[in-house]
Amino acid sequence: MTKDYDEKIPYSDYEQKGYLEQDFRFFHIKDRINIDVPYHYHDFHKVILILGGNVKYLIEGREYELLPFDFVLVNRHLIHKPVTYQNEGDLSGDGGKNDYYDRVILYLSDGFLSKYGLLDAFAKAKEIGSYVVRFPGDVSTSLYEQFIKIERDIQREKDEYAGELLTRIDVLKALIDFNKACISEDFGFKPEARYNRKVIELINYITENLSGDLSIDYLADHFYMSKYHMMRVFKNETGYSIHQYISEKRILYARNQIMSGIPATTACLECGFKDYSSFSRAFKNQLGMLPSDIKS
Template structure:
């Protein structure tokens, strides 16, 4: 099985970058363990997220949730690809869950569209706040780590308020195949069920051959690789709970534990129990980092 790569690592609660690339090399489909927010500043770029192709405009905001398969598509290199990128650990957002659902922007993006456009005459200048956050994150000074975290929380609050106040609208310039989206939705809502190619093809009234070919073209994955990756990502998330590993393997759609364990090790290079132990240690480290 071809494993699509997990790119990047996040050892802190969040990181901020202002990037400007003149020479653009193709980037393969990949996913992250963390959420990502991108403020697109310039260039000729489209963005594919879970089978949907978004045609970007300057000042668009891109939301990529942890585990979502994505990649940018460079249309030409006449203008540099410039953007501000924020990586954020899901655990950091969970810590604030009782006070406010700071992850609401990612939930909304999943439901309504992963790319949003900033409307004129808005209350909050998100570029200003992202730029200030990026400069502070790479600066020094008294209590700089604490100050950076405060600015980051402020930015997330303003971002969610902008969505709630309808100052960000879902990007209209998006292309996708309706039947492939139906298959993607069905897979992600039925990970524990039978997801054979015959079953999926029957759901959308397509031939097996056409479905496999079209699915690979739109998502970068074979159906088998996509389903297995999503089941393993879901199982990894469940390892944060107190459920037994055996129960998790069944809930994620694996018929037996040994198959699950081998597949998990193949993707994450450790056993489920080792991942759980490492996660507990990393979460404790993050909670004491500020």
């Protein structure tokens, strides 16, 4: 899916929190800086190719300063948001290149990537805890050209014989080359992130212990922090309260368990809820459905 640069695109169209019904969706979006996007997460994976503008990306407590031709990988269920800004002292607003946030975005379903064995880049990003890739110029140019080819494919789909199939083939080719570059270029995942070490430790601990005691008092004791300071710093760095973060991660984990065939009552206990009633209520509030509505 593509949009003309001068068309106003509501954020609900492409920064939505929710689900992806197709295998993939494609966007090329250019709009003014100083856009306001709240922290959110998706049930799908996302690749963003930065083409222009002053932009930072915040992902699970890490802040990345981005450059043109950086690739941002956002694994599904990771809390994130972009932040655009003007350079200090640059108040011209004359429509120059830095007045626009220009990017290409691919939404990718987990099932689609799993089917073709194309999750390596996202797996590596998660393993090393870095979500921005900065390739050498020749690699970035080759991948950029493939992304633009996908855009042209989509524009001609209705006029080309087997147009949708051609788009799908080019998406797969681009993903194959992108994954190969990510796992073969040791210097790819290098841009440094600004982060608070304690917050990253908290995030890692919560992720690895969703079935355990994650009360505020326990976490404060475990990390030798004042609970009020811990809550304030976590909120500042992630945009989420600790309680909200834990609840959402637990519900997402439980939903994946249920979808894999585990009974909802078992998933309730394994994701750290003490009773099914509170689990069911939290599940409905977050996902808009009951655990019993999920089909494995």
